[in-house]
Amino acid sequence: MQLAEIGATTNGGVNRQALTDGEHAAWRLITGWAAEAGLQSFTDPVANLFLVFPGTQRDLMPILIGSHLDTQPTGGKFDGAFGVVAALEVAATMSQRRVSPRRDVVVVSWMNEEGSRFAPGMMGSEAFGAHRSVEEIRVICDRDGISVGQEIDRIHAAFGAIERRELGFRPMAYIEPHIEQNTVLQSAASIIGCVTGIQGKKTFEITISGTKGHAGTLQMSQRRDAVLAFARFAAAAEQEMLSDNPDVKFTIGQLKVLPNAPSVIPEKVVFRVDLRHPDNDVLGSCAEKLKLLCARCCSPCAISIEELVSAPSNTFDAALQRLISQAAERRGVPFMPVISFAGHDARHLASLCPSAMIFIPCRDGISHDESEWAEPAHVAAGAQILLDVVNRLLAS
Numbered sequence: 001m002q003l004a005e006i007g008a009t010t011n012g013g014v015n016r017q018a019l020t021d022g023e024h025a026a027w028r029l030i031t032g033w034a035a036e037a038g039l040q041s042f043t044d045p046v047a048n049l050f051l052v053f054p055g056t057q058r059d060l061m062p063i064l065i066g067s068h069l070d071t072q073p074t075g076g077k078f079d080g081a082f083g084v085v086a087a088l089e090v091a092a093t094m095s096q097r098r099v100s101p102r103r104d105v106v107v108v109s110w111m112n113e114e115g116s117r118f119a120p121g122m123m124g125s126e127a128f129g130a131h132r133s134v135e136e137i138r139v140i141c142d143r144d145g146i147s148v149g150q151e152i153d154r155i156h157a158a159f160g161a162i163e164r165r166e167l168g169f170r171p172m173a174y175i176e177p178h179i180e181q182n183t184v185l186q187s188a189a190s191i192i193g194c195v196t197g198i199q200g201k202k203t204f205e206i207t208i209s210g211t212k213g214h215a216g217t218l219q220m221s222q223r224r225d226a227v228l229a230f231a232r233f234a235a236a237a238e239q240e241m242l243s244d245n246p247d248v249k250f251t252i253g254q255l256k257v258l259p260n261a262p263s264v265i266p267e268k269v270v271f272r273v274d275l276r277h278p279d280n281d282v283l284g285s286c287a288e289k290l291k292l293l294c295a296r297c298c299s300p301c302a303i304s305i306e307e308l309v310s311a312p313s314n315t316f317d318a319a320l321q322r323l324i325s326q327a328a329e330r331r332g333v334p335f336m337p338v339i340s341f342a343g344h345d346a347r348h349l350a351s352l353c354p355s356a357m358i359f360i361p362c363r364d365g366i367s368h369d370e371s372e373w374a375e376p377a378h379v380a381a382g383a384q385i386l387l388d389v390v391n392r393l394l395a396s
């Protein structure tokens with residue numbers, strides 16, 4: 001709740017976007033709590049924040065736990081924040097109980113998970129997992145022309161006392177606690193979601209190019225109207241994509257019309273399609289279908305299709321999933337396997353080390369919204385299960 005005061009909106013939500021003054025304030029609060037608990041902070045070239053509870057054998061691979069501190073512009077109190085605070089609570093508890101683990105336990109807050117200020121998101125975890133280069137990330141700008149690079153330098157300057165380390169290390173395991181952002185747990189009256197994997201996602205930018213002209217004079221038969229071509233495509237895509245695969249998620253979330261003038265035949269439509277499905281083969285065939293539909297529906301306009309994101313679905317580590325279920329069972333907390341329909345930083349860690357996620361319910365599945373809410377008892381249960389799993393890993 002204290003963290004949610006940073007960037008608090010009038011409707012009870014949080015606006016704390018990546019690398020803003022709000023995130024600086026969040027770093028100050030979190031590193032302050034970490035210092036009180038005896039943890040050491042460090043950062044890396046992409047402004048991921050790490051808080052270390054040191055083990056007795058520093059050369060052993062650490063256990064990495066956490067999530068992200070940034071939010072959507074009208075985000076909530078729990079998305080990301082829950083994972084970081086739960087992880088910090090685990091490390092702080094171990095420190096206060098004076099346990100001395102062999103390996104380091106490291107809490108992480110990944111830079112720019114949400115991608116609302118700088119798109120696309122998950123920059124910190126992608127760079128950490130060597131899926132994207134630092135140079136590629138630094139040149140991306142927000143709407144005001146401010147680059148990620150400038151803002152990374154600014155937060156590093158503001159936190160000059162925090163140690164800077166090289167990018168990337170190999171963890172023994174990564175575990176990310178997060179709110180479910182769905183209603184599966186709530187409907188089943190379950191409290192712990194043992195996440196099996198994350199569904200795959202593809203994003204396309206499609207440009208339909210026609211010819212502009214006078215809305216009153218040009219014969220209908222002579223027109224190459226980009227908006228009408230788009231309308232044919234959108235209607236056909238909804239019908240045909242869903243009739244073949246009812247559980248595919250198909251969204252046109254952004255649309256630009258040029259010149260967008262009331263009496264000019266539209267020359268260009270640029271839009272983005274977001275496709276998601278847990279099965280990579282189905283996702284691939286939907287992408288093919290999309291290209292065919294474009295070709296079929298958009299004539300006589302020209303089309304170009306650019307694939308912006310291709311994130312295959314992934315399956316989380318079976319042994320970690322088992323540890324999470326066993327911990328919940330031992331605590332008598334209702335649990336069940338769930339799939340994640342949203343993307344998370346854990347996707348980019350899964351190729352680096354055994355990874356897993358612990359979900360807790362959020363009220364009515366509402367997330368990326370100011371009314372986002374998770375019950376304190378569920379938050380506590382998520383943190384407890386994380387601690388139990390970390391203890392099991394340390395004992396192994």
Ligand SMILES: [Zn+2]
Pocket residue numbers: 068079080113178
């Ligand atoms: Zn999140």
